[in-house]
Amino acid sequence: MARSDTFHADGVRRLYEVTRRVIGSTDLAEVLEEIAQGVVEGLGYGVAAIARLEGDTLVMTACAGPEDVREQIIGRRTPASLILEEFRMADHWGILRFLPHERLPSETVESLWVPSLSVSPDPEAWHPLDTLYAPLYSSNGELLGNMAVDLPPGNKVPDQQGRELLEMFVVQAGLALEHAQRREQLSRQVRLGEALKTLAFSVHRDLDDGLRGAAQALSEALDSPQVTVRCFADNAADPIESSAGFPDDPRAPAGTVEAIRSALTRRAGEGLVRPYTIAAMPEPGEEGDAAVDVVRPHLAAHHWGGCLLAPIGVDREVLGYLVVLRRPDQSPFEEEELDAVHEAGRELGRLVRDARLRRTELRLVSELRELDRYKGELIATISHELKTPLTSIMGHTELLADAGVQPTSVDAIARNAARLDRLVTNLLNYSRIQSRREIERVPVDLAELCRAAAEMLRVQADGAGVEIRLELPEAPVVVLGDREDLPKVVDNLCSNAVKYTQRGGQVTILVHADDGAARVVVSDTGLGISRQDQVHLFSAFHRSTNPDALTIPGTGLGLAISRTIAEAHGGTIEVESDLGKGSTFVLTVPLAGE
Secondary structure: OOHHHHHHHHHHHHHHHHHHHHHHOOOHHHHHHHHHHHHHHHHOOOEEEEEEEEOOEEEEEEEEOOHHHHHHHOOOEEEHHHHHHHHHHOEEEOOEEEEOHHHOOHHHHOOOOOOOOOOOOOOOEOOOOOEEEEEEEOOOOOEEEEEEEEOOHHHEOOOHHHHHHHHHHHHHHHHHHHHHHHHHHHHHHHHHHHHHHHHHHHOOOOHHHHHHHHHHHHHHHOOOOOEEEEEOOOEOOEOOOEEEEEOOOOOOOOOHHHHHHHHHHHHHHOOOOOOEEEEOOOOOOOOOOHHHHHHHHHHHHOOOOEEEEEEEEEOOEEEEEEEEEEOOOOOOOOHHHHHHHHHHHHHHHHHHHHHHHHHHHHHHHHHHHHHHHHHHHHHHHHHHHHHHHHHHHHHHHHHHHHHOOOHHHHHHHHHHHHHHHHHHHHHHHHHHHHHOOOOOOEEEEHHHHHHHHHHHHHHHHHHHOOEEEEEOOOOOOEEEEOOOHHHHHHHHHHHHHHHOOOOOOEEEEEEEEEOOEEEEEEEEOOOOOOHHHHHOOOOOOOOOOOHHHHOOOOOOOHHHHHHHHHHHOOOEEEEEEOOOOOEEEEEEEEEOOO
8 A cells, every 4th residue: 555545544544533522522722732643643744733813813732743843833923914914825725725935935934944854856845945824714714723734745745635634634623723712702701791790799789899899700700810990089079089909909100090081081072982902012003092101101010911991980971990901921802801891891880870879978968967957056046045035025025014004015015925935935846856866755645635735725716716526535545655745746736727727617636546556637627738838748947838828827847846756756647638628637656555
C-alpha cells in the first residue's frame, strides 16, 4: 500500500475519533489538541496549529508537531486583520486558503515560523514559505478562529483527496469552537441573569448594602478582577456620596469623579446612555473625552487591560457610574455583557433614586416635626402671655359692672373678653394635647358624659329654639380614658350640633355599645357641611366656607382637638353630612377590657 494511502486510511480513522470527541466532550482545549494531533498523525503533516479569535486577535491555542515548534507558536497573538488580508490574496481550495510563497507579503515573513526545508525545483514540492490556512467559521458565518498546517506529507503540495480530508478536520475544529462558544454564551447568560436578579433584589435594600451586593454580583458574573460602583452627591441639602467596590474598596484619584460625571452627563444629553469601553492604550485616531483622559492613565499605572464605564441613572439623568475592569489577558467585552451592564446601571439608578427619595422624605419629616414642635411652643407661649392680661381685663370688667359704669360697653368688653378667653383656652388645650405622649386611663362612663353635656347645653338650646333628644342605655357604657379629655370631645360634638342648628331644629345624642366598641352618635338637622369642607374639617384653625356658618363665632380648633384625643384613646371620629341637611358625628372608642 502506498504511503499516501496509509495516511488517508489513518486520517479517516482519526477523523472518526475526533468527530466523537467533538460531539461528546466539553473540554475545548483537549478537543483542539486532538484535532491538531489528528492532522499530524492521521494526515501526515509536520505541524498543525489552531488559533482562537479573542476580540480582534487570533490567539494560538493548540499545536501538534515538534516540541520546539510548540513552544514558539503556543500563545502567539496575531491581529485578525492581517490573516484576513492574506486570505484575500490566497487561492481558494474549498474552505482552505493556499498562499504560495511568491505572493506572501515581505512584512508577514518576519512573523512566521519557517521550517528548515530545502527549496526544490519540483513544481509540486512544498516551499518553506508556502502557507496553507483554513478559516474556522460558525454555522452563521461568524469567524471563530483559524487552522494553519505546514510540512504536508512528502513535502508535496496536497492533492485533491488530501485537501478533502483536511477540510473534514477543519469542519470539526469549527464545530468544536462553535460548541464552546455556545456553552460560554449560555454560561455567561446564566451568570449575568443571576447577577441581574441579585441587583433586582438589592433595589429593595439599604443603598450601601445594595451597592456592595451589585459590585460583587457583577464582578463574579463578568469575571472582573475589580468592579467599582459610585453614586454622586445629590445637592447641598443631600451631600452624601456613596460608593462600593469588589473585592477592594474604590479609590478615585483627585478630579476623577467630576471628570467622569461631566463626560457621562454630556453623553446622556446626546442620548448616549450605553456603556462604553476604555482601553489602556489608545487606538489610532481614537477621540477621547473627559472620562477617558482621567481613566486611561489610571489603567496604565495599575497595568489593567481596559475597563467598561457605564452610567447609573434613570432615563437621561446620570446619578452615578460603575466601572468594570479587565486584565490584559482577558478577552474584550461581549455585546451581551454590555447589555447586562447597561441593565445593571438602570437597576442601580432606581436604587439610588429611591434612596434619595427616602433620605429627602426623612429630612422633610424631621423638619416638619421640628416646625410642629416650634409651632406648639409658640402657641403655648403666646397663649400663656395672653391669658394673664385677659384675666385682668375680665376681672376689671366685673368691677366696672358692679360699679354701674356704662353697662352696654361693659357687656361688650365682657363678651369679647370671654370669647378671647375661650380661644386662648383652646390654644392651650391644643398645644398640651399635641405635645403629650401618654394619657392616664381610668374608667369613664360615656353615657354619663352625654347626660352632663345635654344638661350643660339645655339653657343654650332652649334659648336658640333647638330641641335636644337624649337616647341612653340603662347600663353604663364604660371605656378607659382620660377623665378630663374625653368630656371635652363629647362637649364639643354636642355644642357644635346645638350651635349650627337653626331655630326649630333638633339635636339627637345617642350612646350604644357593640362589637367591643362604645359609640356616641350626635346628629342634628342644622346647616350641614359641604364635601369640600369635609376634606379639611379636622384640620387646626379650619373654618367653613359656608357664609351662614361663618357668622357663628368659633376658633377652628374644637374638632382638631377632639380627633387628636379620640385617636390617643385608640378611637375615631367620623362624619356624614350634606349641605343644608344636617350632620352626624360618630365617636368610637374601645370598651373597657377590650
